[in-house]
Amino acid sequence: MIEEKGILFILSGPSGVGKGTVRKALFEQDTNLKYSISMTTRSKREGERDGVDYFFRTHDEFKEMIQQRKLLEYAEYVGNYYGTPKQYVEKMIEDGHDVFLEIEVQGAMQVKENFPQGVFIFLIPPSLEELKNRIQDRGTESEDLISSRLEEARNEIEMMDAYDYVVVNDDVMNAVSKVQSIVQGEHCKKERVIKQYKSLLEVEKE
Numbered sequence: 001m002i003e004e005k006g007i008l009f010i011l012s013g014p015s016g017v018g019k020g021t022v023r024k025a026l027f028e029q030d031t032n033l034k035y036s037i038s039m040t041t042r043s044k045r046e047g048e049r050d051g052v053d054y055f056f057r058t059h060d061e062f063k064e065m066i067q068q069r070k071l072l073e074y075a076e077y078v079g080n081y082y083g084t085p086k087q088y089v090e091k092m093i094e095d096g097h098d099v100f101l102e103i104e105v106q107g108a109m110q111v112k113e114n115f116p117q118g119v120f121i122f123l124i125p126p127s128l129e130e131l132k133n134r135i136q137d138r139g140t141e142s143e144d145l146i147s148s149r150l151e152e153a154r155n156e157i158e159m160m161d162a163y164d165y166v167v168v169n170d171d172v173m174n175a176v177s178k179v180q181s182i183v184q185g186e187h188c189k190k191e192r193v194i195k196q197y198k199s200l201l202e203v204e205k206e
């Protein structure tokens, strides 16, 4: 039998584009996907839970994770640190699960350097006006923070060329179905299947 390793999917996009919304809807449909819960130093939003939405940590705790090299990637974004705990991702991939990261672009570029076989997906809004409306209507950030995030959004969108796929989040279910096609399609990529098949042949030879 072909032993399949999991695939690492990385979803980025400007704040408020709908990454979390699309990811949650996708996870209701795809049960092989595992979400990598990030660590952050930002404060909890109303309704967010430690260990579910994020691992909420102090700056000192976060720095310790960096020093101990326990993060796959990390970045400072609009005054806070965000990072991906390494151990969970490596274990899940090894066990054959696809892992989904929802991270900003600086972190995604670090993953690309260390994990080039990952699949990089960039989510864009139908317009910048719509992005502003979405982040404002969400009502989770102050006006100042919304401005900082929107400023950051312009730089982030310029990075989309570094991604393998770009999906427009016009309608949530439309975007979900596109991301799902990407996930399924990646399992049939000949480079991936041939690599797995070659290791199977090696094992059978022994």
Ligand SMILES: Nc1ncnc2c1ncn2[C@@H]1O[C@H](COP(=O)(O)OP(=O)(O)OP(=O)(O)O)[C@@H](O)[C@H]1O
Pocket: 013, 014, 015, 016, 017, 018, 019, 020, 021, 022, 134, 135, 137, 138, 169, 170, 171, 172
């Ligand atoms: N396709 C869509 N059409 C209209 N509204 C949407 C759509 N997708 C998401 N939204 C809304 O936009 C807001 C931002 O979505 P969400 O929180 O998922 O964005 P995000 O990219 O994860 O943001 P952040 O990076 O800041 O965490 C939410 O209020 C969500 O309901």
Ligand SMILES: Nc1nc2c(ncn2[C@@H]2O[C@H](COP(=O)(O)O)[C@@H](O)[C@H]2O)c(=O)[nH]1
Pocket: 013, 014, 015, 019, 038, 039, 042, 073, 074, 075, 077, 082, 083, 084, 102, 103, 104, 105, 106, 107, 108
């Ligand atoms: N580099 C990383 N970025 C991350 C991670 N987890 C989340 N994020 C991104 O940060 C911004 C802000 O998130 P918010 O929850 O405060 O709105 C957003 O783009 C997230 O995708 C991570 O582990 N590493």
